Amino acid sequence: MVNRAWNVLNFRVGLVRGILEAGHELYVAVPPDSDAARLRALGCHVLALPMDNGGTRPHHDLLLLWRLRGLMRKVRPDALLGFTAKPNIYGSIAARWTGVPVINNIAGLGATFIREGLLTRIVRILYRAALKRSRVVFFQNPDDQRLFVETRLVREAQTRLLPGSGVDLDRFSPRPLPSDHGSTCRFLFLGRMLYDKGVAEFVEAARMLREALPDTRFCLLGIIDPDNPAAIPPEQIARWVSDGAIEYLGSADDVRPHVAAADCVVLPSYREGTPRSLLEAAAMARPIVTTDVAGCREVVRDGDNGLLCAARDAAGLAAAMRRVAQMSAADRSAMGRRGRLRAERDFDERLVVDAYLRALAQIQSTRRGPSSPATSLRA
Numbered sequence: 001m002v003n004r005a006w007n008v009l010n011f012r013v014g015l016v017r018g019i020l021e022a023g024h025e026l027y028v029a030v031p032p033d034s035d036a037a038r039l040r041a042l043g044c045h046v047l048a049l050p051m052d053n054g055g056t057r058p059h060h061d062l063l064l065l066w067r068l069r070g071l072m073r074k075v076r077p078d079a080l081l082g083f084t085a086k087p088n089i090y091g092s093i094a095a096r097w098t099g100v101p102v103i104n105n106i107a108g109l110g111a112t113f114i115r116e117g118l119l120t121r122i123v124r125i126l127y128r129a130a131l132k133r134s135r136v137v138f139f140q141n142p143d144d145q146r147l148f149v150e151t152r153l154v155r156e157a158q159t160r161l162l163p164g165s166g167v168d169l170d171r172f173s174p175r176p177l178p179s180d181h182g183s184t185c186r187f188l189f190l191g192r193m194l195y196d197k198g199v200a201e202f203v204e205a206a207r208m209l210r211e212a213l214p215d216t217r218f219c220l221l222g223i224i225d226p227d228n229p230a231a232i233p234p235e236q237i238a239r240w241v242s243d244g245a246i247e248y249l250g251s252a253d254d255v256r257p258h259v260a261a262a263d264c265v266v267l268p269s270y271r272e273g274t275p276r277s278l279l280e281a282a283a284m285a286r287p288i289v290t291t292d293v294a295g296c297r298e299v300v301r302d303g304d305n306g307l308l309c310a311a312r313d314a315a316g317l318a319a320a321m322r323r324v325a326q327m328s329a330a331d332r333s334a335m336g337r338r339g340r341l342r343a344e345r346d347f348d349e350r351l352v353v354d355a356y357l358r359a360l361a362q363i364q365s366t367r368r369g370p371s372s373p374a375t376s377l378r379a
Contacts, residue, residue, distance in 0.1 A: 137159050
């Protein structure tokens with residue numbers, strides 16, 4: 001269960017293929033949109049599940065619970081895999097009502113946990129109720145895992161740590177840096193156009209560096225996400241472009257050409273699970289500038305495969321970007337190669353697939369019993 005098909009197609013294709021190749025049958029409950037056909041092409045059964053992704057209206061969430069209960073009874077899956085907040089919370093509650101084992105993935109805590117308030121307290125209560133009976137709760141960084149355990153949202157014995165969503169090391173292969181061939185340095189912000197991703201700080205840092213580094217390019221690549229409370233309006237992005245602060249490249253189904261054209265990938269986020277954009281950048285041997293926050297610090301070792309700076313600090317970000325711009329092309333290439341080695345060692349997508357297959361095998365074994373014949377698992 002996911003909040004949009006885009007989530008599967010961008011972050012979980014390797015997991016989908018791994019589950020299907022293991023002989024399981026996979027249903028995806030997702031709000032209907034134009035990407036559903038691409039899920040079917042992967043071999044998934046698609047179940048239309050209308051969902052108010054960004055809303056906080058109780059009657060909409062109660063309707064979602066009712067629909068989920070009906071889907072569980074119709075499909076009778078052996079396991080539910082939940083991703084993002086509403087699928088994790090309401091999917092887990094509906095699964096408990098219908099006796100379906102659950103594997104959750106806390107892929108990041110988002111704006112609700114970045115800004116403490118009444119909504120944060122409500123979400124924590126809902127998580128505690130939802131995750132109580134989950135078989136496995138995967139986390140993408142130790143900070144989120146520790147937070148959920150210490151606030152008693154989940155028992156430590158339920159938790160497992162994943163290397164983010166992993167990265168396909170064959171698809172995201174190393175590429176030479178453009179500056180190796182004498183071009184000017186190019187910084188690429190890669191992520192959704194959200195204030196919480198540090199987009200405004202990236203733009204301000206670009207302004208600070210323009211005078212000292214006039215030939216340097218500063219580019220934004222990512223979707224505009226109007227359903228998110230931290231969304232940056234298109235009009236604001238247009239103003240930044242017209243001011244000459246940055247270039248906006250729009251969005252792309254395949255980010256590899258854009259990463260290949262960059263000398264450094266930047267993500268000054270306030271908090272992450274483990275950002276896929278940084279894993280892809282590391283796999284393609286790109287130096288990284290990111291913030292010293294949960295999720296981002298798991299990918300970058302300061303001074304080794306990139307540089308860390310404080311969150312919400314445009315001046316600190318500008319200083320780190322200036323250091324990268326003033327490095328020799330050879331030093332930037334060496335930093336990128338160390339990132340590739342780190343991706344190969346710690347973030348291979350197969351590690352994630354194997355962890356899920358082990359969890360599914362444990363559920364299958366428990367439900368089958370020691371003397372029952374093997375059966376196909378419907379997840």
